[in-house]
Amino acid sequence: xxxVKQSPSALSLQEGTNSALRCNFSxxxxxxxxxxxNPRGSLINLFYLVPGTKENGRLKSAFxxxxxxxxxxxxxxxxxxxxxxxxxxxxxxxxxxxxxxxTKLSVKP
Amino acid sequence: EAAVTQSPRNKVAVTGGKVTLSCNxxxxxxxxxWYRQDTGHGLRLIHYxxxxxxxxxxxxxxxxxxxxxxxxxxxxxxxLATPSQTSVYFCASGVRGPDTQYFGPGTRLLVL
Numbered sequence: 001x002x003x004v005k006q007s008p009s010a011l012s013l014q015e016g017t018n019s020a021l022r023c024n025f026s027x028x029x030x031x032x033x034x035x036x037x038n039p040r041g042s043l044i045n046l047f048y049l050v051p052g053t054k055e056n057g058r059l060k061s062a063f064x065x066x067x068x069x070x071x072x073x074x075x076x077x078x079x080x081x082x083x084x085x086x087x088x089x090x091x092x093x094x095x096x097x098x099x100x101x102x103t104k105l106s107v108k109p
Numbered sequence: 110e111a112a113v114t115q116s117p118r119n120k121v122a123v124t125g126g127k128v129t130l131s132c133n134x135x136x137x138x139x140x141x142x143w144y145r146q147d148t149g150h151g152l153r154l155i156h157y158x159x160x161x162x163x164x165x166x167x168x169x170x171x172x173x174x175x176x177x178x179x180x181x182x183x184x185x186x187x188x189l190a191t192p193s194q195t196s197v198y199f200c201a202s203g204v205r206g207p208d209t210q211y212f213g214p215g216t217r218l219l220v221l
Contacts (some may be wrong), residue, residue, distance in 0.1 A: 006151075033174055033209050041215055043199065048209040088210075096142060096167060097151040097210060 003027045004089050006100035013077045013107050021085055021103045025068040029089035032063045033068045033097060037084040046072070046085075077107045112136060115200050120217035121219045128187040130216050132200030140203045141183040142210065143167075143175060145196040152199060158183055190220045 005024045011053075013019055023032065034046040047054050049063040051069065063070040070087055084104045088097035113134045123127045132141065139160050144152040144167075154167030158176035164175040172194060174186040183202075187194055197217050201210040 004151075035212075041197070043212040045209045045211070088152075096140075096154055096157045096165070098154060098168070099144070101149060101151040 001100075002016045003098045004087060004100040006085075006103050007086070008086060009101065010104045011106070013074075013081075014106065015077060015079060015109050017077055017093060017106055018073070018075050019077065019105075020074070021072045021105075022086075022090070023070045023087035023100055025070075025089050027089060027091050027098070029063075029065060029070075030092040031067065031097075033088045033090075034061055034070075035073050035086045036081075037086060039083060043086070054098075056108070074105075077105075079107050079109065080103060082107045110121075110180075112133050113200060113202050113211050115198075115213040115216050117216060118214065119126045119217045121221065124191060125219055126190050128190050128194075128218065128220075130185040130198055130200075130218070132183045132185075132202075132213055133198075134183075134202040134211070135181065136211070137180060138202035138204050139180075141177065142187045142201045142203070143173075143183070144150060144199045144201065145169070146199060146215075147196050155185065155198075162186075190218075192220045194218065195220045 047061040051065040053062040058075045060073045084102040088099045092099040142157040143155045158177040176184045200213040203210040
């Protein structure tokens with residue numbers, strides 16, 4: 001079954017608005033990564049998290065290992081934020097992250 | 110910035126043929142990974158490695174072998190390619206410990 005579930009699978013935002021993406025884990029995740037796959041196909045590192053929160057510009061991510069979920073908040077969405085966002089979770093003693101199916105984000109003017 | 114390169118970037122193979130996908134990283138990372146990406150599935154883990162000489166099975170290893178002859182190089186081998194192995198393959202590297210993975214640009218494989 002799916003160890004990492006992302007929601008929503010697709011999202012359309014108006015430029016300047018805010019949104020949140022979510023990952024739920026059925027594994028005992030100890031770390032979480034968030035990536036953006038741009039329209040060219042490149043995977044760009046956004047965050048690496050142990051339980052807690054991190055912020056970088058308009059992006060903020062949180063990871064709650066007890067409740068087995070992580071969120072990625074996008075503030076003031078810009079056109080260049082469009083792409084597919086992936087989360088990946090890793091279990092302790094099994095150093096190979098598993099990915100969700102992604103959230104495809106389209107930001108429109 | 111971590112550097113991971115993959116070759117070839119594009120490959121067309123025939124059913125039953127042998128395909129080798131190569132990955133090189135210049136950052137002295139212990140861990141390396143092979144994933145495939147298909148629509149609706151995200152990235153699925155095929156094989157990974159903790160260091161030279163080690164290979165581990167991921168979630169979908171059937172039909173694939175892996176080889177890690179050195180710290181820098183990690184290959185994915187399809188001994189008898191099938192059309193179901195048509196996909197985009199990504200290699201990644203990472204340190205053992207609290208750090209993110211670094212991905213290569215991907216290889217598009219078409220098996221006819």
